[in-house]
Amino acid sequence: MNETVLRDVRRLMADLLKRGVDDVPASATRDTLAGWDSLTHVNLVLAIEQHFDVQFLPEEMMEMLTIELTAMLVEEKLAARRSPR
DSSP, rough: OOHHHHHHHHHHHHHTTTTOGGGTTTTTTTTTTTTHHHHHEEEEHHHHHHHTTOOOHHHHTTTTHHHHHHHHHHHHHHHHHHOOO
């Protein structure tokens, strides 16, 4: 797990929810993090896409069940972009 990516995803979510980063643990889910609703989810995806310059497919957005899983998807996107085709 890239701690920088995880930290940035946590910070983006904290900014959306107007909270401190410490209030957004890596294990946070929609059920455990108050305010993480469908609109927040869409805004998080948009913020991540802009911040990391990546694009997600609808199926990938559905896999973003926790902050940690979301960070892992970002890492996969970044790794795919760096690897030769």
